[in-house]
């Protein structure tokens with residue numbers, strides 16, 4: 001009796017597998033996320049912080065009240081006034097595990113940036129999913145010489161230099177201090193992702209006084225592209241909100257790409273769609289790449305996917321943004337592309 005039951009159950013199981021197997025095993029179309037961070041969950045202060053998906057309104061702040069902007073911002077993040085939000089991971093281990101879980105389930109290949117030792121951990125945990133990127137900030141990394149970066153690159157520690165967050169240290173994309181690094185990237189032929197665009201509100205008050213939103217000007221990248229015509233660079237955050245200047249730069253410099261990290265969740269959805277659709281309408285559909293800017297909130301990734309999926313652009317244009325453009329920019333070979341598509 002017992003063995004009969006076993007047989008019956010096995011038969012049902014086999015039937016189930018044969019009926020649902022091909023569908024259940026189907027790999028979702030691949031996505032390349034050009035903007036994932038590998039960092040500590042303590043990066044933005046105390047635990048329990050939430051991130052609106054999306055932010056819907058930017059409230060007025062009275063600087064005459066007792067609360068400082070950093071206190072106000074933290075309070076807003078602990079108790080956000082928005083309909084949907086996602087919670088930060090509880091530990092560094094959970095952050096990596098939860099991010100990689102989303103990447104695995106949604107078939108995402110991520111350009112994961114951070115300190116070399118942290119990125120190495122992520123790469124070891126998911127070698128097929130992680131493209132190692134090296135975070136760089138002219139303020140924090142002033143002791144990291146171009147020679148050191150060249151050595152790290154030669155040792156295979158990173159494939160992409162990014163996120164370059166010089167804007168947070170008060171440096172423009174064309175700052176003379178960064179010129180040797182641009183020259184190195186051009187010489188060694190590694191791509192660079194540089195933050196040019198929006199920052200958290202009041203960043204100058206939050207992060208030591210140096211950040212300036214006036215440095216988020218896509219035109220400040222122009223001298224760099226003229227001096228280094230072989231440079232492979234993408235503007236992280238797509239120069240938002242300067243759509244005019246981003247389009248002007250993309251029209252003028254066809255080697256330039258942009259990615260849409262954080263935009264889908266930091267602005268009202270209608271504005272995100274309008275911005276993305278404007279770039280596509282301007283003919284830039286082959287130069288826009290998907291990016292989430294996942295920091296310590298893994299839920300940002302799927303919120304961003306959903307935002308792109310619901311944009312009023314063609315299905316083929318969405319596939320370009322989700323995968324094809326980044327695969328071209330990163331020069332993935334046919335074999336790699338086939339593997340990502342489970343072919």
Ligand SMILES: [Zn+2]
Nearest residue numbers: 163195236237
């Ligand atoms: Zn950024």
